[in-house]
Amino acid sequence: MKLAEGETCIRNGQIIDGLGGEPVENGAVLVRDGRLAYVGPENACPAAPDAIMLDARGGTIMPGLVEAHFHPTYFNVAELQDLDTKYPVEYVTLLASANAALALACGYTAARSGGSLFNIDVWLKKAIEEDVTAGPRLASSGREICGVGGLMDWNPDFRKIGMEGLVLLINGADEARAAVRTLVKDGVEWVKTYPTGDAASPDVNDHHTLCMTFEEMHAVVATAHNHHLKVTGHCRATEGIKNALRAGYDAIEHGTFIDDEALDMLLERDIPVTPALYFEKASVDRGPEFGLPQKVIDAHQETLEGGAESARRILKAGGRIGMGGDYGFAWNPHGDYARELSFFVEYVGFSPLETIKCATLTGAQIMGRDDEFGSLEVGKLADVLVVQGDVANNIRLLQNRSDFIAVMQGGVVKAGRAARERRNN
Numbered sequence: 001m002k003l004a005e006g007e008t009c010i011r012n013g014q015i016i017d018g019l020g021g022e023p024v025e026n027g028a029v030l031v032r033d034g035r036l037a038y039v040g041p042e043n044a045c046p047a048a049p050d051a052i053m054l055d056a057r058g059g060t061i062m063p064g065l066v067e068a069h070f071h072p073t074y075f076n077v078a079e080l081q082d083l084d085t086k087y088p089v090e091y092v093t094l095l096a097s098a099n100a101a102l103a104l105a106c107g108y109t110a111a112r113s114g115g116s117l118f119n120i121d122v123w124l125k126k127a128i129e130e131d132v133t134a135g136p137r138l139a140s141s142g143r144e145i146c147g148v149g150g151l152m153d154w155n156p157d158f159r160k161i162g163m164e165g166l167v168l169l170i171n172g173a174d175e176a177r178a179a180v181r182t183l184v185k186d187g188v189e190w191v192k193t194y195p196t197g198d199a200a201s202p203d204v205n206d207h208h209t210l211c212m213t214f215e216e217m218h219a220v221v222a223t224a225h226n227h228h229l230k231v232t233g234h235c236r237a238t239e240g241i242k243n244a245l246r247a248g249y250d251a252i253e254h255g256t257f258i259d260d261e262a263l264d265m266l267l268e269r270d271i272p273v274t275p276a277l278y279f280e281k282a283s284v285d286r287g288p289e290f291g292l293p294q295k296v297i298d299a300h301q302e303t304l305e306g307g308a309e310s311a312r313r314i315l316k317a318g319g320r321i322g323m324g325g326d327y328g329f330a331w332n333p334h335g336d337y338a339r340e341l342s343f344f345v346e347y348v349g350f351s352p353l354e355t356i357k358c359a360t361l362t363g364a365q366i367m368g369r370d371d372e373f374g375s376l377e378v379g380k381l382a383d384v385l386v387v388q389g390d391v392a393n394n395i396r397l398l399q400n401r402s403d404f405i406a407v408m409q410g411g412v413v414k415a416g417r418a419a420r421e422r423r424n425n
């Protein structure tokens with residue numbers, strides 16, 4: 001991804017650095033050749049006389065957001081079954097590209113995928129890196145791994161539909177190894193697995209059900225780590241969370257029903273958890289509109305409450321929480337990503353500054369790239385979001401992308417009012 005040349009000074013705003021500290025009023029951020037050269041009070045900013053000035057008056061200057069559970073290939077599906085049978089890979093690729101551009105316009109300058117249809121993420125990442133298409137700096141996943149008969153194995157055998165884009169279905173450790181090796185060849189960075197079921201499948205794969213054995217999960221981790229890939233998993237049931245931690249997972253998705261033992265194991269290895277709670281909230285609120293059965297909605301209410309309680313416990317105990325919302329369902333569509341942040345402030349009880357740290361620095365840590373971005377610190381890439389208004393007091397401002405002043409990647413203004421003004425000149 002190209003870096004900007006020369007100097008841009010973003011001035012006259014409140015700075016939130018993403019490290020969790022108090023905002024700095026009357027701050028300025030100096031970008032030099034695409035990197036942060038100064039972050040602090042405006043009166044000490046060493047901008048050159050010919051620097052481009054970007055006025056953030058009345059606004060907040062903060063790191064670009066990181067979506068830690070992003071599915072660019074999920075195309076706002078109304079039914080899970082649509083995911084591998086509705087469209088061919090060609091059309092899903094175009095939709096994924098549009099979703100990536102939308103995420104960037106929403107202030108998300110980086111994202112970690114939570115699973116991909118086909119092998120689209122790997123190529124989407126390349127297109128973004130080479131400035132072919134706009135989008136967050138991406139950590140790619142591939143097809144997801146699930147045990148036969150588990151949550152993602154919904155296609156009845158009698159239909160004889162050759163599903164190839166969504167999951168690699170496995171029986172036993174040998175097949176788990178084979179699936180990871182397929183993903184190694186595909187070139188993914190993250191292996192996404194399904195250790196447990198979900199509220200979406202209340203009959204045979206509910207949120208207290210296991211969908212992989214410990215042996216399968218351990219085989220996934222050993223093979224993935226051997227090839228320098230990271231492993232994460234959809235973990236709701238308590239035993240599934242523990243299996244993942246014992247097996248050596250690098251991250252946990254959802255972490256819904258954590259108990260004392262699981263929390264201790266999590267903290268001991270400092271493994272980050274991305275709860276993705278707004279998906280649950282949207283499933284409860286808008287489920288009836290989309291025909292979700294009442295028992296599915298009730299189950300989502302249970303995972304919503306369990307997930308919120310677990311997230312509170314993890315943060316309070318000093319653990320790490322990523323912000324990502326599983327967007328890409330009809331009732332939880334792309335573009336609404338920042339609702340996750342508002343939800344954590346208004347319902348879960350995180351402070352705005354804690355939430356922003358989770359959505360920036362912790363996200364970059366999950367991606368293993370916090371030395372490059374995720375906070376406003378000198379030397380890091382100038383991935384910066386400038387928002388109209390005081391975000392520290394009103395987290396909902398992050399939901400309103402039409403009011404963004406600028407979304408910057410490597411110092412290049414990619415979206416927001418400043419990008420629109422530049423296009424018009």
Ligand SMILES: [Zn+2]
Pocket residue numbers: 069071114115326
């Ligand atoms: Zn997901």
